[in-house]
Amino acid sequence: DIVMTQSPDSLTVSLGERATINCKSSQSIYSSNNKNYLGWYQQKPGQPPKLLIYWASTRESGVPDRFSGSGSGTDFTLTISSLQAEDVAVYYCQQYYSTPPAFGQGTKLEIK
């Protein structure tokens, strides 16, 4: 089974500053179709998860362009270029390369 590990577990960033969350998979999730099978979700308190990024770097429709995803193979990053108050949430990466699909443990993002 593929294990997803996020870092850090929690992150405190000032408004307007950059936030970076890392995700590492225990084996490559890059396929011969040139896609990385990696998604990023945002979960605000009391709400279901919301898809932000898929295929590691494709932004879901309606997601602000301050959110971006990067990386390939086993190492991935979610970047929020200029943190807004509404971005306070827990962020999860998830691989859909192989069964069982696996989530990272989550990164809690707070405002400094």
Place this chain on the structure above:
Amino acid sequence: EVQLLESGGGVVRPGGSLRLSCVGSGFTFDDYGMSWVRQAPGKGLEWVSSLNWFGGSTGYADSVKGRFTISRDNAKNSLYLQMNSLRPDDTALYYCARGDIAVAPTDYWGQGILVTVSS
């Protein structure tokens, strides 16, 4: 507008059974695989089960295999999760999600339904 509405949760004793339902609207239900994902109180997300558009291909987490059964009725735009031999560690908020999360990202999630297993 895409909507997913879960029902059927509640409190059940260890060893008991529950059947969760999820009704989808605002999209062509049988165009999509579907998934159940759960979240224990204060914990992260855990995949439970998925199936493809017609229910012919299913997958289960090891933690529920042999106890839970996923199914769908496309005529009723409905997804189900039959949960038997429930254990206290099955206590969680259960989300229905559009898409087979084992092969693709899931773009819509229900609000979740709480299952509590306690004596």
